Amino acid sequence: MSILKIKESNKKTTNKCMNMKKIIIAFGVLFGTYACNKMDMDEPGNLVPKTVDLDAQLPAISINGTMLHAETFGDINNPIILFVPGGPGTDYCAFINRQNTQKQSRYPNKRELHNLGLNQLQDEYYCVFFEPRGAGLSPRFDKGTLTIEQYHDDLDAIIDYYLTKKFNETGTLDSKVHLAGHSFGGLYVTSFINQFPEKVQDVILFEPTPLSKEVFDVLIQTSVFAMLDEEWMNEYLYSLDHLSYDDHCRADYHRILGFSNSFPELEYPEDVPLWRYGVSANIDLANETFLRDDYDVTSNLNQFEGRALFIKGGNTSALDEDGWNLQISHYPVYESATIPNTGHYMLWENPDLTVNIIRDFLQ
């Protein structure tokens, strides 16, 4: 009996050793797999797309010592319209896509559908879509390095770039372009016109960020505290325990969680497409403009000889009627149009009507 017991005991011990061995091997495999396959969060292309300086397949131009993500549609013989996205820090993805249609690739040669968004204007205009430095697929810049003056210089250089290109290719010497800006892009182009009124023919503004402190003060915006109970806000905050904001890629990746919900009065649909939300550009340009107590980009607009078209979404409630009237009256000559049943991204929700309104205005 005792021999049997010893044998059984030995067998149990052997089994235990085997089990322990299996566990150790399993952990070894697990850690081995982790050690071999782990990726770097900070490497562009893993969590967020690479920018034009790192991805040669993306369309780009070189301006003032930096590359910018930019592409054009249409015949350069036609009048030029430059489209500027908002954020600050977002891209023109929504400008060339449309709601309820599969988002098209950021690589022009991989797109299956064409002429979906504002690029429908290419039959009458030479449409230029670009992202300012630090925004979208244009290169990243460290926080604290971007200024509105730099943005003015860049836009000035971009206008010159395309006017020169037009002259070189067609012999036509134009001195002005049309500008179109969405949200912060509207504030940006207005700030530019305020400085260089002679370089712009007409301007189209899609629900621009308040153009003056006076308008900003009447902006209707739900406070962060009131949103603490909302699911997206909890996801946004709770996930901060999973990645810190010290690196461009991590910050850009995380910020997208707040993209469509952080300003409910703007009535963003959840599925507005985006390539990258440049956080550094967002912080710097916000600090340079609408977060300043003394900001005003309208003081010299009376020198602007062109016309302004303001377009708003019918569902947007960030400015009441008085606020909207105050906003549009900053331009000496203006028109206003509303796209019904749309929000802040009216140009993506109903590009057909948006395009028709722009055509009527520019004719």
Added chain:
Amino acid sequence: MKNLLAVILTLMCIHFSYSQNILNIEERNKTVYSKFGIEPTYVLAVGYMHSFSLEKINRKFVLFGEMSSPTKLFGVKNYEAKLGGMINLIEHKGFGINYHLNFSTGHVETKNFDSQKMAFANKLFLGYFKRKWYITITGEYEKIYANKIVHSEYYRDFIFPEAKDGWYNGAGGNFQFGIETGITIKEYLDIQLEIKMPVSEKFDSYNGSPAHLNLLLGYRF
């Protein structure tokens, strides 16, 4: 995932909360507690701690386990589990320095991605400890050393189709500096309050709540 959670929960039944003061827990060496606060959103936690006297080195040691979840996203898809210990390094006439180390794993499910994180946190308490109360300043550093990221269909459809799923390093870390105080009522009821300011490891922006606040109630037995 369920198995992992079961293991963590089982292990947690062997452990702590934190501070209440490690220096006076000889008579009742087990504590269960509940904690509620903003860190970085509304979070509810439950935990257990067990204290030991380490006679050979004349130190007191506390082991703890804690499970927490944000109240709005409550459940197994959004949680953090911590296992750790705390030891009093220095003790002199009521003044003391305690050191706290914990390992944590947590999961968050968002519209864009799911993340399973692994992290270590160090925390130092420098303060004055009496039998029934204490007050300390605290400094904490949490390093996230691995995340398993899985992207949602939404993220692939509307943001970045080629986003890579898998294990990542380099998620960074955060510091938190604050004040913590606590009292013990009738030898068995602990109340603690802590307020701390988070900042990323490069002292850049944390980008969430500017301050974290926690209230803890514990029962000793």
